[in-house]
Amino acid sequence: MEIGSILLAFGYGDSDPKKIGSGHINETFLLEDKNGKKSVLQKINTKVFEKPELLMSNLVLVLDHLSNSDYPYNLMEIIPTMSGGQYIQDSKGLWRMLSYMKGKEASVRPANLKKAEVVAEGYGNFLKAINTLDPKRLHDTIKGFHGPEKRFQQFVDSTEIAAEDKLEVSSSLIDHALAFSQLTLQYSKCCDILPPRITHGDTKASNILVDKSGEKVSAVIDLDTVMSGFIMNDFGDMVRSMCNTGAEDDNKLEAIQLDLENFKGISTGFLRAFSSEITQEELDSLLIGVKSILYEQFLRFLTDFLQGDVYYTVDYPDQNLNRAKVHLKLLLDFQKREELFIDILNECLGQLDE
Structure with missing residues (x-):
């Protein structure tokens, strides 16, 4: 799938993705919708994370646990696809969208x-x-x-x-x-x-x-x-x-x-x-x-x-x-x-x- 199709699946068809981040593994893009709301789109490297669905399972569990504990910091949110899924997987990897975390x-x-x-x-x-x-x-x-x-x-x-x-x-x-x-x-x-x-x-x-x-x-x-x-x-x-x-x-x-x-x-x-x-x-x-x-x-x-x-x-x-x-x-x-x-x-x- 082309990145344009990925964006449409998450409801961000009118966004211009900007590549960000200094990591060696995944690709990360910053998105901003017409109302100024920011989100983060990531392509997970499946050569490194061979079973990315397990990665997402862990992330859901970790976020749920921390949100229900005495945790002092902000937490990201997983933004679902238009069909309600937590990610999109194609031949090139797994794509997910997360809320934009404020801070530097x-x-x-x-x-x-x-x-x-x-x-x-x-x-x-x-x-x-x-x-x-x-x-x-x-x-x-x-x-x-x-x-x-x-x-x-x-x-x-x-x-x-x-x-x-x-x-x-x-x-x-x-x-x-x-x-x-x-x-x-x-x-x-x-x-x-x-x-x-x-x-x-x-x-x-x-x-x-x-x-x-x-x-x-x-x-x-x-x-x-x-x-x-x-x-x-x-x-x-x-x-x-x-x-x-x-x-x-x-x-x-x-x-x-x-x-x-x-x-x-x-x-x-x-x-x-x-x-x-x-x-x-x-x-x-x-x-x-x-x-x-x-x-x-x-x-x-x-x-x-x-x-x-x-x-x-x-x-x-x-x-x-x-x-x-x-x-x-x-x-x-x-x-x-x-x-x-x-x-x-x-x-x-x-x-x-x-």
Whole structure:
């Protein structure tokens, strides 16, 4: 179906869709009807979400649960088709329409400790509210989404089919990927003792909407990867995405490191919101989550480069290679300064007890 037919099916035939968003996976369009009402049209990538109907089932359940709980933020609404359906599915994917959420995206990298704290507290409050729902009620929208074991095997497989020029240019990265493989075992052992939780799955700052001041959360968005998981993954992904001192694909690697101030803000905000729910085992796992997520994302970008950029959207040929280099630099930085991160986390925990 052409996008015009999709719009007609949702009753927006007179709208001019404008592409928005910075995500790597789905396509998102902003619509405005003749009365000025805004909505969001999304095309779900079915190469990533192979069973998008399960994604929609999860979304309905999550929104219903949060709307009937003491949840402090605004929630999106699913806008039905003219025939009353929740989505339209064609050969190119699944199309859905959601209400437009007012607010601005938090900066990809929060400008200071306070702004990082606000974002992390938002995620902490989301996790606190959604974890009154049984994780078993949610489908896995992407099997094995987080966890370096699966990503390591995909990486190994990609080295066996990659073109020679790609193997040559990434040889140093491949060596590092193999050298850090012990993290897969450390992660697996950690998972064995952690309670199953519902997690957000994509805790970057841009999935938090804030008010004009940037100091108050209005909504948590992008709920497509909300499913059973471990708290350490959401914490680790906040650190990965919000503490990078450069761009995700920065080619000036000498300037890339993890921002300790933002790490402190993340730790303070998240623990303030979620400390009443977190177990000791989960606390002990948080920094393992940071290492694992950095390694996992390094593997994912490197694998996609070796496979010919089949997963992530790229704007130039070596973008995934540069993304992999950045994440390796972040992982090496964390390894070098791990004691500092331990001290900061303990300091934040101590402040909660005062």
